[in-house]
Each structure stands twice: as C-alpha cells, then as structure tokens.
Amino acid sequence: MVAVFKEPLSADDVKNKVRELGANLVGIADGQIMNDNPPDPADPRRPSDISDYDAGRVIVIAKRLNTGTTRINRWDERHKYYNDELTTTTLEEIALETVFWLEDKGYPALIVPPSHVDPWRYQGNPDEHMKPLLSLDHAAVEAGLGTLGLNRQLLTPEYGPRVMLAGVLSSVDVAADARREDALCLGPECGRCLSACPGDVIQHWDRDWSACDRYRSPHGFPQLTEFIEGIIGEPDNMKKQEMLRSEDGFNIWQSILRGSGVVTGCRRCQDVCPVGDDYETMLKDALDEIPEATDEKTLRLADMLKSEQGGDLPNAYTQHDRWIGKLGYHG
Ligand code: SF4
Ligand code: SF4
Numbered sequence: 001m002v003a004v005f006k007e008p009l010s011a012d013d014v015k016n017k018v019r020e021l022g023a024n025l026v027g028i029a030d031g032q033i034m035n036d037n038p039p040d041p042a043d044p045r046r047p048s049d050i051s052d053y054d055a056g057r058v059i060v061i062a063k064r065l066n067t068g069t070t071r072i073n074r075w076d077e078r079h080k081y082y083n084d085e086l087t088t089t090t091l092e093e094i095a096l097e098t099v100f101w102l103e104d105k106g107y108p109a110l111i112v113p114p115s116h117v118d119p120w121r122y123q124g125n126p127d128e129h130m131k132p133l134l135s136l137d138h139a140a141v142e143a144g145l146g147t148l149g150l151n152r153q154l155l156t157p158e159y160g161p162r163v164m165l166a167g168v169l170s171s172v173d174v175a176a177d178a179r180r181e182d183a184l185c186l187g188p189e190c191g192r193c194l195s196a197c198p199g200d201v202i203q204h205w206d207r208d209w210s211a212c213d214r215y216r217s218p219h220g221f222p223q224l225t226e227f228i229e230g231i232i233g234e235p236d237n238m239k240k241q242e243m244l245r246s247e248d249g250f251n252i253w254q255s256i257l258r259g260s261g262v263v264t265g266c267r268r269c270q271d272v273c274p275v276g277d278d279y280e281t282m283l284k285d286a287l288d289e290i291p292e293a294t295d296e297k298t299l300r301l302a303d304m305l306k307s308e309q310g311g312d313l314p315n316a317y318t319q320h321d322r323w324i325g326k327l328g329y330h331g
Contacts, residue, residue: 006106011174017101018061021094025062025156025163027143030176031055037322039138040131047134047169054108056171059098060136060143062156062163063091065270067278070162071286075198075268076218081255084264087164088114095166102170112136112167115263126222129209136165138323144177147325149185151193151202151269157184160276161269183325184275188304193269195293195301202269204304205324206316215266219255227252268292 011028018026031047038044047055065087069080095111102109117130137154141147146156153161188194194202201211213220227248234240243249255261272287273279307313308327317324 009105009107009172009174011177014059014102014172014174018059018094018098021097021101022063022090023061023094024064025145025158027060027140027145027177028174029058029060029139029142029144031058031169031171033176034058034139034142037142039135039320039323043131045131045134050112050133051110051169054110054171055169057169057174057176058112058134058139058143059168059170060140060145061091061095061098061166061168062140062145062159063087063094063166064159064278065162065164065267067282070271070283073287073291075215075266078260080267081218081260081264082258084164084267085258085260088259088263091164091166095168098168099170102168102172105172107170107172109168109170109172112139112169114164114166126225127210129213134167136167139167140165141323142177142179144180147180147182147184148320148323149193149273149275150187150191150205151197151207152205152320152324153193153269153273155184155273155275157275158277160273160279162267162271162273162276162278179322181326183327185324185327186275187327188301188308190274191297191301191304192272192274192290195297196268196272196290198266198268198292200297204314204316205320206314212266217262218265219251219261220265221262223248224252224256 014028015026035046035048038046047058066083069077069083072080091114092111099109099111112134114132114136116133118133122130137148137152140154146154149155149161154163154165155161156163188204199211199215201208201215214222231240231243234243251261271283272290
C-alpha cells in the first residue's frame with residue numbers, strides 16, 4: 001500500500017525541479033483566481049472544470065523554440081514544423097516528470113496539454129475554431145510569465161512569444177506568482193506581427209482564429225477531411241489515384257506520422273516580434289525585414305494607433321485588458 005503523505009514543498013522547490021527537468025520558464029498561477037476570471041465568461045473554461053480536487057495551482061511550464069528555425073523566414077518550412085514538434089514532445093516529457101515528482105511528494109497532479117481540445121464540443125464543422133480546454137496563454141499571464149500581445153499571443157520578457165506552454169494542475173500548497181500589470185506588447189506602433197502574418201488574420205488586439213488555424217495547422221483536420229472528400233467526389237479513377245499520390249497526400253501522411261504540420265505550423269508572428277531578450281542578439285539580423293508588409297497593412301496599423309491615441313480602444317482590448325496589461329508604449 002502506498003502511504004498517503006504530503007512532504008512540505010515551497011514554490012521554489014517546485015520551480016527548481018521543473019527547471020532542472022529542462023524548462024526555460026516556470027510560473028505558478030492560483031487556480032481559484034483563474035476560476036474567478038475566465039477569459040470568456042460566456043464560455044468559461046476553468047481549472048475547476050478539469051479537476052474538482054487537484055486544480056488549486058496551475059503550474060505553467062515554458063520551453064523556448066529553437067533559434068535556428070526561427071531564423072528561417074518562410075512560414076511553411078518543414079524544418080520549423082519538425083523542430084517545433086520535437087519541442088512539444090520535450091515539453092510534454094517535462095510536464096509528465098513534474099507530475100510524477102509531485103505525486104511522489106504526496107500531491108496528485110495532471111497535465112493540461114498544450115494542443116488538445118475537447119472532442120465533446122466538436123459540432124461536425126472542421127473549419128470551426130476549437131478552443132483549448134484551458135487557455136495556457138492566459139494561465140501563463142496569471143502565473144507571472146508575461147502578457148498577451150496584439151494578436152493575443154503570450155509575450156515573455158526572455159523569449160518574447162517564442163515559447164511553447166504546458167500546464168500541470170495540482171493542489172500543492174505553495175505560493176502563487178503575481179500577474180504582471182504592464183503590457184510587454186508595443187502595440188500597433190510596432191505591429192510587426194500583423195505586417196508579417198501570411199494570412200493577414202491579425203486584428204486590433206485579436207485575430208481571426210479559424211483563419212489562423214489554416215496556417216497554424218497547415219495539414220490539420222480540415223485539410224484532411226477536404227482531401228478525402230476530394231478523392232471520394234472525383235469520378236475519374238485515374239485522377240483519384242493521382243490525388244492519392246499527390247504532394248498534398250504525402251504532406252498529410254507525413255504530418256499524421258509525427259504531428260508536425262498538425263500540432264505545429266505557422267509562427268511567423270512569433271518569429272518577428274521584437275520583444276524578448278533573444279531578439280536583438282540572436283534574431284534581428286535575419287528577421288528585421290518583413291517581405292509580407294504592404295502599404296495597406298501599414299495604413300491599417302496607423303489607423304489603430306490613431307484611434308488608441310484618441311482614447312478609443314476596441315472591445316477586444318477591454319475584454320482582455322487583465323491579460324494584455326496597461327498599455328505604456330505611447331503614454
Ligand atoms: S500563426 Fe501565422 S497565420 Fe496565425 S496569426 Fe501568427 S502569423 Fe498569422
Ligand atoms: S510584434 Fe509588436 S505588436 Fe506584435 S505582439 Fe510583438 S510587440 Fe506586439
């Protein structure tokens with residue numbers, strides 16, 4: 001029989017262990033504060049919805065993306081998908097080891113995966129954006145790791161948005177971190193994420209999430225269903241065979257094999273963001289120029305800035321100001 005015991009732990013004990021396991025950043029959010037402040041009150045997805053007993057703390061673990069692939073300008077580059085998928089795997093292993101370590105100390109724990117969604121909420125429309133079970137970007141802000149940017153990506157002072165996140169729920173009784181109050185994002189005055197976005201899906205403190213999914217997951221479920229529907233609907237058998245053997249089919253097969261191109265994909269907005277200690281020294285020389293920028297995008301950003309300077313902030317900001325933070329870039 002396993003004895004029930006709880007070894008006293010401090011927040012530093014937990015964080016040191018997570019870093020020792022290979023994480024680059026770690027923060028601890030108070031589960032109750034997250035329960036009280038769901039990002040979308042109309043569709044709350046709270047730690048307590050996942051576990052009644054073991055969600056007192058949300059330990060948010062971040063692993064940085066590797067720099068070599070970030071320096072590649074193309075958004076749809078297989079090395080990026082593949083390297084990022086391996087980063088996800090490493091992150092999941094760190095999270096799992098954290099769970100076992102906490103449980104050996106007497107605290108039941110579980111992982112909130114970075115990319116899984118709730119299949120019970122799927123409505124039969126592959127193009128519908130499926131929100132995660134718990135927004136780890138919002139959890140990371142509650143855990144003091146950073147703030148959300150113009151397109152709602154998490155920005156950290158160390159690596160900007162160039163991190164992947166995993167969450168561990170546990171009611172380990174350690175101090176939670178404080179949320180950062182000031183925005184790290186430089187807002188539309190910067191707008192580099194919007195200028196670089198290949199799908200032009202970035203809005204004023206928001207993004208078109210369904211449109212983004214086509215890029216973030218370029219060989220994902222909608223593309224798979226479209227591919228199969230195309231083959232089923234093709235009357236010519238020779239053409240059917242050609243479609244099966246096409247590059248699209250090959251990409252989908254390769255993506256299913258490892259998840260690269262499904263759970264990983266476009267991250268051009270993360271690559272070009274100037275926030276983060278890594279940007280000046282490791283990235284700027286390769287990423288300063290933005291070939292996707294257009295006059296129309298520049299004008300749109302200027303309009304956003306003008307309306308903000310006139311005191312007019314969109315609902316997308318006011319509904320998320322808790323996590324975006326106080327804007328200080330033109331004040
Ligand atoms: S992931 Fe790609 S498509 Fe989505 S917002 Fe970022 S740059 Fe745009
Ligand atoms: S690129 Fe600029 S506007 Fe976009 S998130 Fe980063 S700092 Fe904010």
